[in-house]
Each structure stands twice: as C-alpha cells, then as structure tokens.
Amino acid sequence: xxxxxxNFLWCLGTxxxxxxxxxSLVRKSFGRYFFLNLYFILSVLVSAARFLTLxxxxxxxxxxxxxxxxxxxxxxxxxxxxLISLYSHVFGELGFSKQIRFGAVLLLLGTAAFSYGVxxxxxxxxxxxxxxxxSQNLYFVGLVLTYILWGAVLKLREARTRLVQIILALGLYxxxxxxxxxxxxxxxxxxxxxxxxQLLACLLPLSLSITMLRHTEDSRIATAxxxxxxx
Amino acid sequence: MSRKLGTLVLAMGILxxxxxxxxxxxxxxxxxxxxxxxxxxxPTIKQKPKP
Numbered sequence: 001x002x003x004x005x006x007n008f009l010w011c012l013g014t015x016x017x018x019x020x021x022x023x024s025l026v027r028k029s030f031g032r033y034f035f036l037n038l039y040f041i042l043s044v045l046v047s048a049a050r051f052l053t054l055x056x057x058x059x060x061x062x063x064x065x066x067x068x069x070x071x072x073x074x075x076x077x078x079x080x081x082x083l084i085s086l087y088s089h090v091f092g093e094l095g096f097s098k099q100i101r102f103g104a105v106l107l108l109l110g111t112a113a114f115s116y117g118v119x120x121x122x123x124x125x126x127x128x129x130x131x132x133x134x135s136q137n138l139y140f141v142g143l144v145l146t147y148i149l150w151g152a153v154l155k156l157r158e159a160r161t162r163l164v165q166i167i168l169a170l171g172l173y174x175x176x177x178x179x180x181x182x183x184x185x186x187x188x189x190x191x192x193x194x195x196x197x198q199l200l201a202c203l204l205p206l207s208l209s210i211t212m213l214r215h216t217e218d219s220r221i222a223t224a225x226x227x228x229x230x231x
Numbered sequence: 232m233s234r235k236l237g238t239l240v241l242a243m244g245i246l247x248x249x250x251x252x253x254x255x256x257x258x259x260x261x262x263x264x265x266x267x268x269x270x271x272x273x274p275t276i277k278q279k280p281k282p
Contacts, residue, residue, distance in 0.1 A: 006272040013270030043269050050271040065274040075268040099238045106242040114250060135268070140249040148245070181256045201270040 009198040014047045016205035023212035029162075032217065035085040036166070039078040040205060046071040066128060073131040076138045080108065083145055083170065089163055090152055107145075111137045143174035154223055161219035162211055169207040176200050 017040040024030045024037050050067055057063040084104040091100055115137050119129040149167055158164060180196050 010270045010272060046269050047271060050269070054272075059272065060275045068271065068274045072268050079268070099234055102235065103238045103242045106239060107246060110242065110246045111249075114246065137250065137253065140253040141245060143252065144245050144249045178252070178256055198270040198272075201268065 005195060006198060009195065009202055010047070013198065013202040013205065014044055016202055016209060017043050017047075020205045020209040020212065023209045027212050027216070029212060029217060033085075033166070035078075035082040036208070039075070039082045042078050043075055046075055069128055069131045069135070073135045076135040076142075080104075080138050080142060083142055083149075086163070086167060086170075087145075087149060089160075090149060090156065090158055094156075107141055108138075111141055139174065139177060142170075143178055146171045146174050154227060158223060159220040160217070161215045161221040162217060164221055164223060165211040165215070166208060169204060169211065172207075173200060173204045 020040050021030075021037050021044075024033060030037055049071060050064070053061075053064045053067040081104075084100060087100045087104075088097055091097070112134060115130055115133040119126060119133050146167065150171055152158075153164060153167055177197070177200060180193055180200070183196075184193055
C-alpha cells in the first residue's frame with residue numbers, strides 16, 4: 001500500500017474534484033462547462049476503481065498497473081475533450097465550431113498514429129504501451145493547445161472571468177506538469193517528484209472550484225493588465 | 232487557402248510542436264514515468280530479472 005502522504009493527497013484531490021462538480025451544480029453552470037464536469041466525474045469514478053483494485057491486489061500487482069494506465073489514457077482523453085470544449089466557448093461565436101471539431105479529430109488521430117508508431121516495436125504488451133504513450137503525448141498536445149488558446153483569448157480580448165481563469169489554471173497545470181518532467185532530469189529522488197505530480201492533480205480542481213465560487217457567468221475581466229509588465 | 236486546409240496545417244503544426252517539446256523534455260529521463268491526471272499513487276513496476 002502507498003504511504004500516508006500519497007494517500008492523503010489522493011483523498012484531498014478526489015475531494016476537490018467532487019467539490020468542483022458540486023460548485024458547478026450550485027452555481028448552475030454544470031451544462032455550460034459540461035465536459036469539464038464530465039472529466040472530474042470520470043476522475044472520481046477512476047479513483048474509486050483504482051482504490052478497489054489497489055485494495056484487492058496491491059500496488060505492485062499487474063492488475064493495478066493495467067487499471068492505472070488504461071484509466072489514465074481515458075482521463076487524458078476526457079481532458080482533451082474538455083479543452084476542445086473551451087475552444088468552442090472562445091471561437092464558437094466567430095463561427096469556427098466546424099473547424100474546431102475537424103481540427104480536434106485530426107489532432108487526436110495524429111497523436112494516436114504517432115503513439116502507435118513509437119510503441120510498434122515494443123517487446124511488452126502493445127495495448128498497455130500504447131495507452132501510456134497516447135496519454136503522455138496527449139498531455140503535451142494539451143499544453144500547446146492551452147497556450148494557443150491563451151493567445152487567442154488575449155487577441156480576441158475575451159473578458160469572461162470564468163473562462164479566462166479556467167484557461168489560465170489549465171495552462172499552469174500543463175506547464176507545471178511539463179516542468180516536473182524536466183525536473184526529473186535533475187532530481188535524484190523520484191518520490192519527491194511523484195508527490196509533486198500528485199499535488200498538481202489536487203491543485204487543478206481546487207483552483208477551478210474557487211473560480212466557480214468566486215465569479216458568476218456575468219463577471220468580466222480585462223485581460224490586457226494580466227500580461228502588462230510593471231514599470 | 233481554404234479553412235479546411237488551414238485547420239489541417241494548424242493541427243499538424245500543433246502535433247509537431249507538442250512532440251518536439253516532449254522529446255526535448257524527456258530526452259534525458261532514465262525511463263521514469265510521470266502521470267498527473269488523477270492523484271492516485273503510481274503503481275510499483277516490477278523489474279524483470281535479467282537472464
């Protein structure tokens with residue numbers, strides 16, 4: 001069984017995920033951010049499935065390893081769809097909905113093809129390696145997509161506070177994930193980085209819940225001062 | 232350039248950028264894996280004994 005810190009972070013993260021869904025329901029924004037809510041509901045269900053597998057078979061078992069990697073691929077797919085739904089929020093009014101859907105399918109197929117190309121030669125189980133590779137690659141696609149979306153928000157002078165803060169939170173989440181990957185090159189103690197990645201998974205639902213609670217759909221923010229350099 | 236072609240070029244550009252970034256960041260990792268989707272503890276992967 002994992003240590004107490006890992007278990008604590010796991011419980012805390014699941015609690016924050018539930019908190020986001022409850023906040024969305026209370027603030028009547030569940031439908032508006034449906035795919036983001038779906039992602040967190042999926043994540044709570046995945047936590048339950050992983051907990052059951054962990055309790056029954058243990059952390060070193062093949063069952064837990066397979067459950068972990070397959071559900072992670074599913075979650076990353078959910079996050080990708082949630083990110084695309086944010087694109088629809090920003091570009092929908094400009095009449096680009098069709099192009100966004102087309103681009104999302106192209107990106108997904110391209111990432112899947114690239115992942116297959118990487119794992120094709122692997123000696124182990126192809127499906128597990130593919131699930132892992134797809135999950136990792138989609139993360140990095142998500143990172144690039146979030147930065148492009150942030151650029152679009154600035155260019156289009158998007159003012160909806162909730163949308164802006166959700167995009168910023170996702171940007172920080174993806175960037176911190178990429179940074180922790182880079183940190184792996186430097187850090188000797190792997191466990192420390194592992195806790196960091198668990199902490200990141202807790203902070204995303206927390207920041208989104210705060211956004212939901214603090215702002216309404218009518219709240220507006222000027223994005224220009226957010227990037228202005230103080231002189 | 233049509234909108235469809237523009238989307239195709241943009242999607243390929245994003246894919247190339249993302250994979251390039253991943254290659255740069257993971258080039259020197261020693262086979263370690265990192266997942267941040269859900270705060271569940273990472274599974275302990277058993278090392279296969281060398282023959």
